[in-house]
Amino acid sequence: MNMTFPDLLRCEKFLVVPGQMLLKDGPVAGLAAVVSAGRFLRIGPADQLRAQFAHLPPVDLPDHLLMPGLIDAHTHLTQSLGKALAFGEPSEIFRRIWVPMEASLRPEAAYLSTKLASLEALRGGFTTVVDAGTRSESGLDAVAQAVRDVGIRCVLAMICNDLHHPAGDAAFDAIAPEAGRHLLRYENDALIAPSLAISIPEVATDRMLTHVAGLAREAGRIFQTHANEHLVAVERSLVARGKRPIELLASVGALNAGTLLAHATLLTPHELHLVRNSGAAIAYNPVASAWKGNAVLNAVLLRVEGIPFALGTDGTRYDAFRLMDAAETAQRLTHGLATGDSSCGGGWMWLDHASHLGAQAVGLGSLTGSIEEGKAADFLLVDLSVPEMQPSWDLTWELVRLADRSQIDAVVVNGALRLWQGWPIDWNARTLLAEVRRMAREDIAHAPIQRVHPVAVDHRQQWSRQPNG
């Protein structure tokens, strides 16, 4: 029987011989990879591996690039049913849309929205997503189940906000043991890495901030929080606590090498200094800045200062190639134009920080993010034989500026083929989409969401009614 490539990629052990392989220093031709038990068992010259593993029929893909699956360092998996509700909204979307929407999600809806987001992420070239924690009560188990069913790698945070909590002063004692249990529950999970989160620093007591940052660090996990994203958030922190968010984190010992700050776009020189000295990492979310932000992080400066950073979608759209493109474009428009810097990271910076350096920043550097022996086999097979990518002069930069997710023929996570040409091979995604549409009609349409921007069709009409519209 002739086995097809998807059949071969579903075997427990297989040999892939791509035209090129993307290593940390760039693309290399003539290499092959043997995957076994979820890991890269061998990476080496194709001729050698063909001879040594002659019993494995090779997956020969001379027009394809084998590259690491990319990392989405900051997202909210349970917000996917509302992704198109936030367009045009001013910055504090979480108050008017995300909190009311997520709070109304039943476990079934949390499951479906996570499944949808995870599928979108795989289709977009992400094999790892870092979830900042759901606000859906009882949603965490549903999120974990959906992530496993889709087969994506996930850093899964439990939210530990103890201020304004229904339990009042008893909140700390209720939440702290739960946080410890969350870290233990996923300690040895193949796909889920546990994490702890505080939504924004000013919604936790000093005691809780210190506790969860310390607990995560001790366990070798990351502590996540949104920091210095919007002007209003900085001002709220100053009013409530007398300090800007990052200053507050530093003052209570919650800024350490296990801390992952989402956004950090409004960094003062003093805060930049605090972050650099602490070893904390930052999730740079350029599409979130474009759609709802007050500023764009100077990521090239972070690189120069040695501050670890990764790229995140913040749930805007799960498309890794467009994210890298946005990362570069946002730098160029906000920092590069003013200084005449036409390089703005030379292309490679965005690819590295979406792959191996991104994995490092989210605490998974020894597990994923690069094609190396011993690491998890989290990879993409990308078809380079398309008009947009020919002729090739600078493949690294072409991946950032020219590549498209439609070129991703295979997505493999932990050695398991999850998608072939964009669709799952072992479950029915069309059924999921029908369920999502039903859920949107029944649940989301009735959530107490307040939008201040009309949909485009209504907005156009409003314009046409104005004088000179």
Ligand SMILES: [Zn+2]
């Ligand atoms: Zn976020």
